[in-house]
Amino acid sequence: MSGFLDGKTIVIMGVANKRSIAWGCTQAILKQGAQIVLTYQNDRIKKSLERFVPENADLVECDVSDDENIKQAFEKIGEKYHQIDGVIHAIAYADKETLTSGLVNTSRDGYDLAQNISAYSLIAVSRYAQPILSNPGSILTLTYFGSTRAIPNYNMMGVAKAALESSVRYLASDLGEKGIRVNAISAGAVKTLAVTGIKHHSELLKESESRTVDQKSVTTSEIGNVAAFLMSDLSTGMTGDIVYVDKGVHLI
Numbered sequence: 001m002s003g004f005l006d007g008k009t010i011v012i013m014g015v016a017n018k019r020s021i022a023w024g025c026t027q028a029i030l031k032q033g034a035q036i037v038l039t040y041q042n043d044r045i046k047k048s049l050e051r052f053v054p055e056n057a058d059l060v061e062c063d064v065s066d067d068e069n070i071k072q073a074f075e076k077i078g079e080k081y082h083q084i085d086g087v088i089h090a091i092a093y094a095d096k097e098t099l100t101s102g103l104v105n106t107s108r109d110g111y112d113l114a115q116n117i118s119a120y121s122l123i124a125v126s127r128y129a130q131p132i133l134s135n136p137g138s139i140l141t142l143t144y145f146g147s148t149r150a151i152p153n154y155n156m157m158g159v160a161k162a163a164l165e166s167s168v169r170y171l172a173s174d175l176g177e178k179g180i181r182v183n184a185i186s187a188g189a190v191k192t193l194a195v196t197g198i199k200h201h202s203e204l205l206k207e208s209e210s211r212t213v214d215q216k217s218v219t220t221s222e223i224g225n226v227a228a229f230l231m232s233d234l235s236t237g238m239t240g241d242i243v244y245v246d247k248g249v250h251l252i
């Protein structure tokens, strides 16, 4: 297969199932000719992945709640590939109570957990990926515009996404000298496992669809295509950016 990612190796973190945004990214990236490495959170997710990922995809365990685990994952990837060209971080988590009870009721532990998994993990991933990232190299994360607007029921996740987007800008500045770019895609709402944790998620999805320019939700494959572009040398002029891939929802 030949494409604009020919000869590149991309690490994709956060495929849980075929609905995952990271899976849309994986398919788009494979289409453009890259070798992929998928990281998974635990054995349960690994079993799910083994049912549908291509046989030549490498699977590496990486629970981002543990720095040592992130370090080992990138060391393992480095031993096999020596160098990688990009990392996609498509990971977020908040416990059910934190997600459903309104920001004003967020406990200190719930706040810490959401920030830890959804925002701090990008910093740790960037740190441990950096030694094996090529120049030019690319890091990408996934965000949502609940970071800048008070979207009903998005609650604590909006606060974590605001921290994530700020981290994108500071990491881009830190890593720029090494030729590593850091960007985020602000994706429109799509029905994935993560979204079903949000209270009244079907209303959020319906509302979001009705606010697109053509009343059709963005797809994970449309998000994946932009991710492939951001992993490629076609985007070497972009860093520290939040790129909307939401079919215009943020315009209105």
Ligand SMILES: NC(=O)c1ccc[n+]([C@@H]2O[C@H](COP(=O)([O-])OP(=O)(O)OC[C@H]3O[C@@H](n4cnc5c(N)ncnc54)[C@H](O)[C@@H]3O)[C@@H](O)[C@H]2O)c1
Pocket (backbone or CB within 6 Å): 013, 014, 015, 016, 017, 019, 020, 021, 022, 040, 041, 045, 062, 063, 064, 065, 089, 090, 091, 092, 093, 117, 142, 143, 144, 186, 187, 188, 189, 190, 191, 192, 193, 194, 195
């Ligand atoms: N679905 C949407 O509408 C939407 C919109 C904008 C942004 N996003 C963001 O896209 C990203 C991917 O989410 P998704 O919607 O594809 O849902 P998803 O449930 O398919 O993916 C979330 C992933 O996070 C992983 N994860 C959670 N805790 C982890 C940990 N401790 N270690 C390693 N991995 C962990 C899960 O295993 C899962 O693979 C998230 O950052 C989400 O906030 C989603």
